[in-house]
Amino acid sequence: xxxxxxPLLALTCFLSLLLGGxxxxxxxxxxxxxxxxxxxxxxxxVAGFDAIKAELEKRDIRILEAIADSDSNRQLxxxxxxxxxxxxxxxxxxxxxxxxxxxxxxxNEAGIPIVLFNRIADREGVEFVGVQADNFALAKATVxxxxxKARETGRKHKAMVVLGDMGDHNAIGRRDGFFAAIDGNxxxxxxxxxxxxxxxxxxxxxxxxxxxxxxxxxxxxxTSSDFLFPSIVSALKAADKYHKIGEPGHVILGGFDGDATAxxxxxxxxxxxxxxxDVYFEAEASVQAILDLLEGKEVPxxxxxxxxxxxxxxxxxxxxxxxxxxxSSGN
Amino acid sequence: xxxxxxxxxxxxAPLLLFATVFLLLGLASDRFLxxxxxxxxxxxxxxxxxxxxxxxxxxxxxxxxxxxxGVMFVAVAVAGKMIYSGQPLWLSxxxxxxxxxxxxxxxxxFVTRMKIAAFVVTLAMLFFARGFGLWFTQxxxxxxxxxxxxxxxxxxxxxxxxxxxxxxxxxxAHLTLSRTPFGRQIYAVGNNSDHARKAGISVTRNLFIVxxxxxxxxxxxxLLALTQTGAVSPSFGExxxxxxxxxxxxxxxxxxxxxxxxxPGTLFGAVLIQTVENGLVILNANPYLYxxxxxxxxxxAILLDSIRSRALESFHRRPIRPTDFQxxx
Numbered sequence: 001x002x003x004x005x006x007p008l009l010a011l012t013c014f015l016s017l018l019l020g021g022x023x024x025x026x027x028x029x030x031x032x033x034x035x036x037x038x039x040x041x042x043x044x045x046v047a048g049f050d051a052i053k054a055e056l057e058k059r060d061i062r063i064l065e066a067i068a069d070s071d072s073n074r075q076l077x078x079x080x081x082x083x084x085x086x087x088x089x090x091x092x093x094x095x096x097x098x099x100x101x102x103x104x105x106x107x108n109e110a111g112i113p114i115v116l117f118n119r120i121a122d123r124e125g126v127e128f129v130g131v132q133a134d135n136f137a138l139a140k141a142t143v144x145x146x147x148x149k150a151r152e153t154g155r156k157h158k159a160m161v162v163l164g165d166m167g168d169h170n171a172i173g174r175r176d177g178f179f180a181a182i183d184g185n186x187x188x189x190x191x192x193x194x195x196x197x198x199x200x201x202x203x204x205x206x207x208x209x210x211x212x213x214x215x216x217x218x219x220x221x222x223t224s225s226d227f228l229f230p231s232i233v234s235a236l237k238a239a240d241k242y243h244k245i246g247e248p249g250h251v252i253l254g255g256f257d258g259d260a261t262a263x264x265x266x267x268x269x270x271x272x273x274x275x276x277x278d279v280y281f282e283a284e285a286s287v288q289a290i291l292d293l294l295e296g297k298e299v300p301x302x303x304x305x306x307x308x309x310x311x312x313x314x315x316x317x318x319x320x321x322x323x324x325x326x327x328s329s330g331n
Numbered sequence: 332x333x334x335x336x337x338x339x340x341x342x343x344a345p346l347l348l349f350a351t352v353f354l355l356l357g358l359a360s361d362r363f364l365x366x367x368x369x370x371x372x373x374x375x376x377x378x379x380x381x382x383x384x385x386x387x388x389x390x391x392x393x394x395x396x397x398x399x400x401g402v403m404f405v406a407v408a409v410a411g412k413m414i415y416s417g418q419p420l421w422l423s424x425x426x427x428x429x430x431x432x433x434x435x436x437x438x439x440x441f442v443t444r445m446k447i448a449a450f451v452v453t454l455a456m457l458f459f460a461r462g463f464g465l466w467f468t469q470x471x472x473x474x475x476x477x478x479x480x481x482x483x484x485x486x487x488x489x490x491x492x493x494x495x496x497x498x499x500x501x502x503x504a505h506l507t508l509s510r511t512p513f514g515r516q517i518y519a520v521g522n523n524s525d526h527a528r529k530a531g532i533s534v535t536r537n538l539f540i541v542x543x544x545x546x547x548x549x550x551x552x553x554l555l556a557l558t559q560t561g562a563v564s565p566s567f568g569e570x571x572x573x574x575x576x577x578x579x580x581x582x583x584x585x586x587x588x589x590x591x592x593x594x595p596g597t598l599f600g601a602v603l604i605q606t607v608e609n610g611l612v613i614l615n616a617n618p619y620l621y622x623x624x625x626x627x628x629x630x631x632a633i634l635l636d637s638i639r640s641r642a643l644e645s646f647h648r649r650p651i652r653p654t655d656f657q658x659x660x
Contacts, residue, residue, distance in 0.1 A: 040465060041565035041566050043470065043565075046469075046470040069458070069461075163618055166618055166619060192615060193615055194615060196621050201560040201562060202556055202560055205560045206559075206608065207612050214362045214613040214614075230472065230474045230560060230561045231560040233561065234480045234483070234484075237480065259472075260472075
């Protein structure tokens with residue numbers, strides 16, 4: 001071990017071992033895919049991340065992971081690192097529609113196929129495959145079901161919609177889906193409150209409290225994401241509006257995403273319906289799209305996750321496809 | 332006389348702006364001035380106001396604490412985990428406060444002992460706290476039992492508990508700043524730390540304490556928010572640092588230190604932001620208008636503050652020559 005007495009040699013050995021340990025010099029012939037998520041700050045993104053990793057492991061594909069913590073510059077650097085490490089493909093959740101374009105361009109210039117998972121970017125001189133739920137159609141189908149339930153009560157309802165971030169394509173799709181479902185049903189639904197939440201629990205809670213202050217007789221509420229339900233329920237309880245389906249004073253509730261809270265509320269008989277994004281479909285489609293592109297096959301620019309509406313009548317039959325129910329059961 | 336009136340108006344600019352916004356919203360909707368709605372505004376402001384009070388202490392020393400949102404998150408994450416594991420509420424809440432104080436101590440240590448810029452230290456703490464919180468919770472939302480939200484919705488003598496907590500913190504902070512040697516020293520440090528040091532004030536000790544106060548306030552604010560939202564979500568406390576700084580600045584606190592008050596200053600700043608958001612929901616305003624109107628009001632408040640500062644400066648400026656020099660040499 002005398003060579004270790006030479007500090008320079010020892011440092012070189014240490015760095016070589018470190019780099020080797022990191023897999024930088026691996027001679028592994030397997031396909032490598034870089035997975036870059038903007039954030040892991042909601043259960044949905046965690047479920048998506050886990051689903052992609054499971055899909056890659058199932059196909060014996062090597063994975064490089066990166067989380068940008070909502071920073072588009074950091075995401076750009078992460079994508080450039082993927083390019084430097086010569087990955088075979090990239091699956092990315094962009095920060096938003098605009099700021100992610102340089103990152104996509106970096107992958108395009110290196111000739112690396114890139115798939116955007118669940119959230120797509122503007123196609124301004126860049127090429128990618130998008131895998132995304134049809135937010136508009138799914139929100140509309142969910143609210144259609146809620147309207148049907150409202151009509152069954154035989155009375156007119158005042159409605160509130162809790163909106164997401166107004167700069168998020170997904171949030172806008174859900175908002176438009178909500179209003180499309182209401183359109184033509186004004187005889188029984190009057191929208192009296194539009195609460196912007198910016199995907200923030202505190203803002204959602206305060207907004208719902210304030211909306212009930214202005215309109216105490218609201219009896220129809222749709223939220224653009226299930227993850228806001230704890231705050232909404234807290235506000236409903238404070239206004240004595242949280243009652244089970246069929247009980248006097250029940251507010252018809254609907255959501256979007258299909259998370260564990262929504263599943264619990266559905267089981268407990270409070271939630272009428274929620275639009276479920278099929279995270280497992282999206283993960284499989286993303287990985288398959290990269291493999292198809294590597295093989296030179298034709299892949300559509302946008303792969304739609306049809307999703308589905310889970311409601312009180314079909315919940316037992318559909319629960320195995322609802323990611324929130326799967327998480328709840330610990331599978 | 333007119334000059335005195337003008338000076339008084341300028342000194343109370345935040346209060347006048349607040350009254351104007353309140354009056355306009357009251358005229359626009361009769362629901363707005365309902366007693367219950369006023370209580371709602373107070374309750375909804377409580378969390379931001381308490382973070383902003385902690386932030387005011389730091390801003391008065393010409394520092395900044397960007398970590399408050401992350402500290403809020405990690406503090407309630409610890410409390411949430413403890414509540415989930417069956418620990419008593421008081422112990423869980425106490426643990427959250429200890430987490431806030433520890434975060435404040437770490438910030439203070441690096442700012443005062445290692446002499447690293449507060450901006451850098453607290454930014455690093457923001458990322459560390461948020462990352463730690465995400466790891467600690469495994470990015471899973473924790474829905475709190477009803478006994479937690481019961482605190483946020485209960486009242487004592489008709490006054491909601493969050494408002495009572497806010498009142499206690501406000502009065503304690505106000506008295507500390509206005510009636511104690513420590514408070515005076517904070518202003519002195521913020522005005523000029525070198526002069527303060529030469530005057531025998533322990534700048535290091537004062538700076539250390541303000542960061543600890545700010546950390547404790549962040550944790551307390553997190554707990555208040557938790558009692559209202561009923562959930563620890565991964566985005567808990569996100570961007571709270573901006574709301575806190577905005578509230579303090581709206582209330583007349585200078586970003587350069589040495590000037591600012593808790594009452595009415597910071598408190599009105601926090602309540603003003605919430606009042607605007609409350610009013611817009613009551614009026615069922617177009618959601619796209621929210622950021623536009625809120626930012627316009629913040630801009631207007633800061634413009635007023637700037638005009639006030641210049642006017643006060645010129646009012647208090649001593650003339651180099653007596654003005655009657657020409658007439659009475």
